[in-house]
Amino acid sequence: MQVSNAIQGKIYPMSKIKESPLLSFLLALFAIIVMTFFGPEEATLGPSVRLVYLHGAWVMTAELLFTLAGLAGLFALITKKDIFHRWSAALGRSGIFYWITYLPLSLLAMQANWNGLFLAEPRFRFAMTFAIVGLLLQIGLWILEINWLTATANILFIAALRYIFATAENIMHPPPSPIFNSGNWTIIGFFVGLNLLAWVSAYFVTRFFLSKAE
Numbered sequence: 001m002q003v004s005n006a007i008q009g010k011i012y013p014m015s016k017i018k019e020s021p022l023l024s025f026l027l028a029l030f031a032i033i034v035m036t037f038f039g040p041e042e043a044t045l046g047p048s049v050r051l052v053y054l055h056g057a058w059v060m061t062a063e064l065l066f067t068l069a070g071l072a073g074l075f076a077l078i079t080k081k082d083i084f085h086r087w088s089a090a091l092g093r094s095g096i097f098y099w100i101t102y103l104p105l106s107l108l109a110m111q112a113n114w115n116g117l118f119l120a121e122p123r124f125r126f127a128m129t130f131a132i133v134g135l136l137l138q139i140g141l142w143i144l145e146i147n148w149l150t151a152t153a154n155i156l157f158i159a160a161l162r163y164i165f166a167t168a169e170n171i172m173h174p175p176p177s178p179i180f181n182s183g184n185w186t187i188i189g190f191f192v193g194l195n196l197l198a199w200v201s202a203y204f205v206t207r208f209f210l211s212k213a214e
Contacts, residue, residue, distance in 0.1 A: 021207040028201035032057075035194060040186050048112040053191055055105035056179065059127075061198040062102055063161070065095030065206070070158040073151030085147040090209035092154045093142070094202055096134045103131055122169045130161055 032054070042049040069091035076084035106124060134157065141150045179191050 021204040021211070025201050025204035025208070028197065028204060032194065032197050032201060035190075035197060039190055039194070040184075042187065048109075051105065051109040051112050053179075053194055055102060055109045057191065057194045057198045058098055058102040058105055060195055061202050062095050062098035063158075064199065065091050065098060065202055066154070066158040066161060069095055069154040073154040076151045077148065077155075082147070085151060086210060086213045088154050089141065089150050089213050090206050092150070092157070093138050093209040094206040096131070096138045097205055098198075098202060099127070099134060100131050103127060123165065126164055126168055130164075 036050050036054045039050040039053050041047050045052065069088050072084050072088035072091055075081075076088055106127070137153060137157065141153055144150075180188060182188065
């Protein structure tokens with residue numbers, strides 16, 4: 001079965017439309033929203049804690065993508081294989097997508113749970129800085145399309161991000177993880193599941209960027 005594209009005058013197989021990574025991402029995103037809506041409440045924060053779950057899963061997904069981008073970049077520099085260069089580029093772009101979109105979730109979580117925006121909070125300010133720098137970096141790397149530069153930049157970016165956040169002051173993000181140290185296995189299990197679903201969505205976003213690098 002085929003469908004026609006009236007605007008471009010081309011014929012595309014229906015299977016190609018069904019395999020669209022963006023459509024798959026939207027379906028995964030819908031599942032994430034539904035899952036978040038039915039997340040377990042917390043004694044102090046009540047139902048508003050669901051925004052905390054989602055914002056936590058989103059930023060952890062971004063960090064995972066940046067880490068994988070750095071590792072792929074390292075393998076690319078060592079092996080000189082183009083496949084690792086393409087994966088490093090795609091993962092870096094996916095990472096900045098999740099990092100930027102995590103920021104409004106963070107603001108919503110602040111407003112819903114603490115009745116105000118604490119924009120001077122150190123970790124939020126660092127997050128904003130890395131969002132701006134990371135976006136400009138990924139755009140520049142995409143324009144230049146220099147494999148070794150993209151790989152090196154992705155390695156240095158995750159190294160800098162981890163160092164800065166490891167030494168940043170904790171005010172609204174008390175260590176260790178309040179979720180994993182809560183002792184509430186319902187909340188822990190839900191949060192792990194939400195992360196896994198977010199990683200599935202990240203796979204489709206990465207596939208989209210990977211297709212642009214081919």
